[in-house]
Amino acid sequence: MARRKPKLAVWKFSSCDGCQLSLLDCEDELLAVAESVEIAYFLEATRVEIAGPYDLSLVEGSIGTPHDAQRIKEIRRKSKRLVTIGACATAGGIQALRNFRDVDGFIRAVYARPDYIDTLATSTAIQDHVTVDFELRGCPIDKGQLLEVLNAFLNGRRPVVPPHSQCLDCKLHGNVCIMVADGTPCLGPVTQAGCGALCPAHARGCYGCFGPKETPNTAALAKQLAALGCDARTIAESFRSFNANAKAFREEGDRWEAPAKQGLKP
């Protein structure tokens, strides 16, 4: 059954390139990927640029400049399917920390010629600007999940990327819960699974790289973190990382940030 190879494009916005490199990191499967799709635009891999429209666009990075905001609209227009990859594209990324501060102040403090800098006051997710067909979470994304999304796309089915908690995967892997057995703070109960519970398997609390799970009860977890001895500042900061601008994490961070400044509990 010869089918026309779907045209794949990989786009970059404000990001570190780590997520698109996950595609090149699929060593064993890379040849099969290259045989299954026509790589039409992927600057990390090839300088060849084939014009659109594209069957599938993978978009990495957040919208941080007026130019970004324009460009994503064009990409959306020439993409049949658009999948965002990574915390930058799905939540604004670590650079969304500026959303909580005075950007002009940063620019004046950091750059010798502030007038050269053309930036938006916020870093936001791609879905805040255009319609997105599927969001693949993670900082960085998991290459197994990326292959799953490509597989699902090529075979016309739904990707198996469940939105349940990190804890569920942690238990499937047979890990001992470090929060219960060691009192180590862990964001696993409010974080979407995806990495295979990597950190808890190495005695580190989950950092929340895959963003909020479905129906996260961040308030209840924050209360438990306080019971384990975390102060307001630590709790606020734990929600202010790669997915700081994802709604549930942003709101929980907000709740703890004001009291943190005064050294109080909310």
Next chain:
Amino acid sequence: MKRTVQESGVSHQRRAVIERDAVQALIDALGAEGYAVIGPRRRDGAIVYDPLTDAADLPWGWIDEQEGGRYRLHRDDRGAAFGHVVGPQSWKKYLYPPRQTLWTGRREGGGFTVETPQGPPPRYAFLGVRGCELAAIAVQDRVFGVVRHDGRSVGQQQYTDSGYAARRAAAFIVAVNCGRAAGTCFCDSIGTGPQAGPGYDLCLTELIGDGRHEFLVEAGSDRGAVLLDRLPARHAEGADLEAAAAVTEAARAGMGRRMEPDVAGLLARNLEHPRWDEVAGRCLSCANCTMVCPTCFCTTVEDTTDLTGDHVERWRRWDSCFTVDFSYIHGGSIRQGGASRYRQWMTHKLSSWYEQFGTSGCTGCGRCITWCPVGIDITEEARAIRASEGGASDGAD
């Protein structure tokens, strides 16, 4: 249970006492029978169930302190092998693994072929199965259609889960009578422990004190009796049986929690109750309770394809009524909020399970309390609902 003795012509002892060091002989005898011995081992700050070949692998002298959302191991100078109680894992991990391949398919020409996993089941010997765990295995025997029951779930009785049934039939069970209970244990009020049984091949009671460290070994099956015959042992005297009875009595006296009596009826008449919203405020919907519960059986089905679409696999993996996807039907999920999910979990374990399988779905192991990251306590939730009815917590009904 009348069998053995004359049939085989060997005088099988049903009961004997072995020395501390004979645990190695037991492990070796099981290994010689072709069993992969699985037992308690200390790993990452907890006692887990892993393969073991050496008696020294057992957690001699380690006991667990357990409370809601808290678990810690401590040294204990009695030096018992089974001084701990149950940890985060259960035997479900082996009898009903978290991920199982249901079938694989391959495109061939215009058609396709389907294969199901073949081969003999693994032969496990479980060393250290507690009363609550033996009861949990018996519950899953009903769920997976290995044992008939008078519950309503006709489907499960008609269609045996062949994978579970094969692993279950191949397993050799060495039970242990608990000598202490954890703060989260409540088997006594459910009636599943601390004394183990029935359903074991062998049962150990660890006897420590007065300068001795021995085990009373009781056989509960023919193959158990045959194995016991091979161990270096002495006769069990009346004093040994008395000492063993004192061991389980100590566990009974130290039981950390208890379940309300007639909890099935209590919950059935309180499906609308403000407590469900109250607990939802604390519950993370993280699913830990269902993962650690030795009777929870729910799974989902996941399909994978390769890039060419020529090879497909269908997997079954543990799922939980705490996820949104679990109750997804056309148009959306039925259980959107935490209240309905917690209610599903608790009423299923303690109430509707009776209708479905003719037994409680809870065996009082306490895992869901200990391993809930925020320490939500199924016994406390039952008590709160009871208290709201104005009844004393002692529950006179």
